[in-house]
Amino acid sequence: AQKITQTQPGMFVQEKEAVTLDCTYDTSDPSYGLFWYKQPSSGEMIFLIYQGSYDQQNATEGRYSLNFQKARKSANLVISASQLGDSAMYFCAMRDLTSYDKVIFGPGTSLSVIP
Amino acid sequence: NAGVTQTPKFRILKIGQSMTLQCTQDMNHNYMYWYRQDPGMGLKLIYYSVGAGITDKGEVPNGYNVSRSTTEDFPLRLELAAPSQTSVYFCASSYNSPSRKLFFGSGTQLSVL
Numbered sequence: 001a002q003k004i005t006q007t008q009p010g011m012f013v014q015e016k017e018a019v020t021l022d023c024t025y026d027t028s029d030p031s032y033g034l035f036w037y038k039q040p041s042s043g044e045m046i047f048l049i050y051q052g053s054y055d056q057q058n059a060t061e062g063r064y065s066l067n068f069q070k071a072r073k074s075a076n077l078v079i080s081a082s083q084l085g086d087s088a089m090y091f092c093a094m095r096d097l098t099s100y101d102k103v104i105f106g107p108g109t110s111l112s113v114i115p
Numbered sequence: 116n117a118g119v120t121q122t123p124k125f126r127i128l129k130i131g132q133s134m135t136l137q138c139t140q141d142m143n144h145n146y147m148y149w150y151r152q153d154p155g156m157g158l159k160l161i162y163y164s165v166g167a168g169i170t171d172k173g174e175v176p177n178g179y180n181v182s183r184s185t186t187e188d189f190p191l192r193l194e195l196a197a198p199s200q201t202s203v204y205f206c207a208s209s210y211n212s213p214s215r216k217l218f219f220g221s222g223t224q225l226s227v228l
Contacts, residue, residue, distance in 0.1 A: 033215045093158075
């Protein structure tokens with residue numbers, strides 16, 4: 001069965017510093033995708049970044065990068081140069097690409113950026 | 116484009132009542148999903164669909180039903196509402212793009228009292 005684990009319920013980071021949010025996953029499927037979404041206090045879900053299991057390079061999108069370590073089954077999100085607007089909940093998610101594209105989410109990490 | 120539209124935005128139900136949460140998308144996406152999010156928690160998959168006429172159970176399907184008669188619509192039916200179904204419900208859709216990202220609706224806040 002698929003499972004997403006995010007072991008950091010809450011994180012603090014100083015403004016302009018980098019921060020890493022941890023995500024580990026479990027799946028027996030050979031083909032899958034990993035996402036990160038941001039949910040600010042307003043509640044909307046904002047797509048940040050995607051990594052396919054067969055992608056050779058780690059994904060990057062602006063200040064966001066995904067540190068993908070397939071053998072360790074980890075997909076950590078790195079946010080560089082944190083901004084006050086980065087304060088939000090962050091969710092790691094996994095998409096099964098071999099069986100009906102089921103998508104499950106982890107429990108989330110609350111990030112607070114300190115001025 | 117409106118994207119993913121959910122109605123209603125808020126609803127209060129009495130225990131034992133039934134209702135349908137509506138979700139429609141105008142992006143011709145084949146994949147659609149229903150999630151629930153309890154306060155301070157992550158999203159739990161209720162049901163999902165890979166296309167019209169095809170649905171499957173997610174992680175927490177009990178107490179819910181879905182149908183997918185068209186590509187655009189994916190309604191979620193709550194039968195015999197219970198306080199445990201108090202939650203925020205999100206509908207999402209996606210297509211087979213390289214990014215595979217999900218487009219989310221704005222959510223429905225449901226309280227069962």
